[in-house]
Amino acid sequence: EFVLTQSPATLSLSPGERATLSCRASQSVNNYLAWYQQKPGQAPRLLIYDASNRAPDIPARFSGSGSGTDFTLTISSLEPEDFAVYYCQQRSDWPLLTFGGGTKVEIK
């Protein structure tokens, strides 16, 4: 099973700051990685797919990069609505899809 490790577990930042979230895979997933945002009590929202492609209607402040085993989600300037939990997910080991443990972005 491909294990995804996200770091840090919690990121404390202020609105307007840059957020950098990491997702590391136990083995190469090529670029087959997605990022999701989840707010309390809400459905997860697809942000990025295939490592760097923004999903429809996702603001440009969200960007993804990386390949192989190391991936990054960057939020260039945090808006109040961006404080949430973020998950990565790989599809390289289809059909056994796996998710990371999540990074919580909280207001400092």
Add this chain to the structure above:
Amino acid sequence: QVQLQESGPGLVKPAETLSLTCSVSRGSISNYYWSWIRQPPGRGMQWIGFIYYTGRTNYNPSLKSRVSMSVDTSKNQFSLKLNSMTAADTAVYHCARVMTYGYPAWYFDYWGQGIPVSVSS
């Protein structure tokens, strides 16, 4: 925009079978893969399985012996059954649609809000 809504019991007794349904609205269930994903308290998400609108399925090997999924295209719904429930199955259960860009992308572009399920006597 496609909407998904899970329904079913919020409480199941140990050893019983969980039955959940996902109703799809503002879009057709046809020509897509659909999935169940769960989220135990304080932990990350676990993919449970896929079902195609034709009824073809793939299940997570760790749950395969206890899981079954079905689809009802006439009602635009798909369902999950998980038997022999234990406390370890306590989680929020989400249904989701597999993203397609001409072919399945195996990411999830629409999700239900999730239904919390507790296993307790």
